[in-house]
Amino acid sequence: MDTNESVEEAIGLLQQLGLKEYEARCFVGLSRLRSGTAKTLSEMTEVPRTRVYDAVRVLESQGLVEVQHSSPQEFRAVSLEEATETLRDQYEARVERLENALDTIDIVDEGDDTPIQQVWSLSGQNGIENRTDQLIEEATDEVVLVIGDESLLTDDLADSLNEVVSNGVTLIIGALTEPLEDQIQTKVPDATTFITGLEWLHSENATEDETAIGRLLLIDRSTILVSSITSGSKEEQAIFGEGFGNGLVVIARRLMAQGLVPAHDPGQ
Amino acid sequence: MDTNESVEEAIGLLQQLGLKEYEARCFVGLSRLRSGTAKTLSEMTEVPRTRVYDAVRVLESQGLVEVQHSSPQEFRAVSLEEATETLRDQYEARVERLENALDTIDIVDEGDDTPIQQVWSLSGQNGIENRTDQLIEEATDEVVLVIGDESLLTDDLADSLNEVVSNGVTLIIGALTEPLEDQIQTKVPDATTFITGLEWLHSENATEDETAIGRLLLIDRSTILVSSITSGSKEEQAIFGEGFGNGLVVIARRLMAQGLVPAHDPGQ
DNA sequence: CCTTTTTGTGATTAATCGGGTGACTTCTCG
DNA sequence: CGAGAAGTCACCCGATTAATCACAAAAAGG
Structure with a gap:
């Protein structure tokens, strides 16, 4: 809606995607113009005119802008589809090369591991999401999952759940609210669902930096x-433990036995 | 094969993907260790010990490593699959947001366009590839394509070609060598192929900064x-013109009539 | 043809960021 | 309790990047 806001966001995103500020500004500037000269661009983007040339040159070498070598020379941005496709290609290529490089390396050295009680922490919505999916897919016996917020019920997650349940794994999913439970039953029809009775899981009054439950996942006990x-920050943080004797896991089992999952049977 | 080389490459790639040097070093360091302390990591990666903590904290917040809050605390990298998946997600999210932002903007202002003869230049393998595909898909009548190097015959390109040919567009593809022609007939069976007779298209003796032909594409004449x-630099550069009266296009048509495409009929 | 303005290049300065180091507090363990 | 390791901070300095300026080349326009 608000163009100005979107412009700023686009500039920020382009910088996150690796462009410098001037390059980003020039690109969105050109995106709003069918075509423009250094002067036009400079006025519209607040980029010093003499620096427009450098910026555009970089953009051209990345396949985001085309240049007409006339005098004055004119610039224009490639279409939105071309631009995003180019960016995607670029990134995908890098990630693939990274995969290969790390693959040939992985030859680990000294095992610096202590096979005792371990509790790891990780944060970031994305990373936690991936770890969740992976853990679910590795389950052989039982998956217990409690979801605290509907935004966490992604399609990828549903995919993992449906896949594992089709392999004969028992799947028990809890929700904090009834509407959420309905959503779950729609997306993962084969799961046994329930509404958790643990009040402390609910995000109280949404005060400042109140901490609400995100997920709770128990694999094969x-x-x-x-x-x-x-x-406040909407940052997700997780702790993660494995091993039947792990303290965290023990507590979780006890918790479960107590009433998190009401008697292990569906409905009510 | 050569681990050391791969390590360096991985570090470079991670930096291109947005990590700082220390973060990149720490991540590949942890990738070779099942788990490690700040000291271990510092020794292995040449990152000052006192800075390992910052770096790892950032990595954790991005979902690339997990931390055990013991003393001394231990770090470990998530699996290769999780890491690449996380990176992909992150990027995809950014590109999508960019798409939206630019979409709400695109409301162009003053049309600063000159509808006269225009020749644009663009560079970068990726961008040129995308432009090529897009132009092909827009063809309504005829596509003439000459490919100078087999590396340019990507799957995406073949897809575009096959798609457009199924819409009844005449497709004529030239190659510089016979093996290349064979490849083309395999990937795009419905195309009429030929071997171009234009010697200057061939990359002479591969001297220093000799310039070889990449592609030559003519859409609907x-x-x-x-x-x-x-x-030398393996950088691809392209020029691009449109409009039936465009000088560049006129020359191309003449060139074609002369013998680039031998009499427009298949084989020999 | 000469003047004036615009265009493009290059060098230079200023500010920011990230790599690198060391001081200092806290913790662990003998 | 004391030595050494772990962890946190604050700082320095070099490189990158934003920003300005000086100047040559080229158009525009009388």
């Missing part, structure tokens, strides 16, 4: 992941 | 794209 979301 | 590859 021996691996657990619990995450929370601070309502 | 009114839009043309010609690219070259400097053998």
Whole structure:
């Protein structure tokens, strides 16, 4: 809606995608013009005129802008589809090369691992999401999952759940609210669902930096992941433990036995 | 094969993907260790010990490593699959947001366009590739394509070609060598192929900064794209013109009539 | 043809960021 | 309790990047 806001956002995103500020400004500037000269661009983007040339040159070498070598020379941005496709290609190529490089390396050295009680923490919505999916896919016996916020019920997650349930794994999913439970039953029809009775899971009054429950995942009764979301920063943080004897896991099992999952049977 | 080399490459790639040097070093360091402390990591990666903590914290917040809050605390990298998946997600999210932002903007202002003869230049393998594909898909009548190097015959390109040929567009593809022609007939069976007789298209003796032909694309006899590859830098550069009256296009048509495409009939 | 303005290049300065180091507090363990 | 390791901070300095300026080349326009 608000163009100015979107412009700023686009500039920021382009910088996150690796462009410098001037390059980003020039690109969105050109995106709003069918075509423009250095002067036009400079006026519209606040980029010093003499620096427009450098910026555009970089953009051209990345396939985001085309240049007409006349005098004065004119610039124009490639179409939105071409631009995003180019960016995607670029990134995909890098990630693939990274995969290969790390693959040929992975030859680990000294095993610096202590096979005792371990509790790891990780944060970032994305990373936690991926870890969740992976853990679910590795389950052989039982998956217990409690979801605290509907935004966490992604399609990828549903895919993982449906895949594992089709392999004969028992799937028990809890929700904090009834509407959420309905959503779950729609996306993962084969799961046994329930509404958790643990009040402390609910995000109280949404005060400042109140901490709400994110997910709670128990795999084969021996691996657990619990995450929370601070309502202010919306950053998700998780702790994660594995091993049947792991303290965290033991607590989780006890918790479960007590009433998190009401008697293990569906409905009510 | 050579681990050391791969390590360096991985570090470079991670930096291109947005990590700082220390972060990149720490991540590949942890990738070779099942788990490690700040000291271990510092020794292995040449990152000052006191800075390992910052770096790892950032990595954790991005979902690339997990931390055990013991003393001394231990770090470990997530699996290769999780890491690449996380990176992909992150990027995809950014590109999508960019798409939206630019979409709400695109409301162009003053049309600063000159509808006269225009020849644009663009560079970068990726961008040129995308432009090529897009132009092909827009063809309504005829596509003439000459490919100068087999590396340019990508799957995406073949897809575009096959798609457009199924819409009844005449497709004529030239190659510089016979093996290349064979490849083309395999990937795009419905195309009429030939071997170009234009000697200057061939990359002479591969001297220093010799310039070899990349692609030559003529769409509906009114839009043309010609690219070259400097053998040294392997950078691809292209010029691009549209409009039936465009000078560049006129030359291309004449060139074609002369013998680029031998009499327009298949084989020999 | 000469003047004036615009265009493009290059060098130069200023500010920011990231790599690198060391001081200092806290913790662990003998 | 004391030595050494772990962890946190604050700082320095070099490189990158934003920003300005000086100047040559080229158009525009009398």
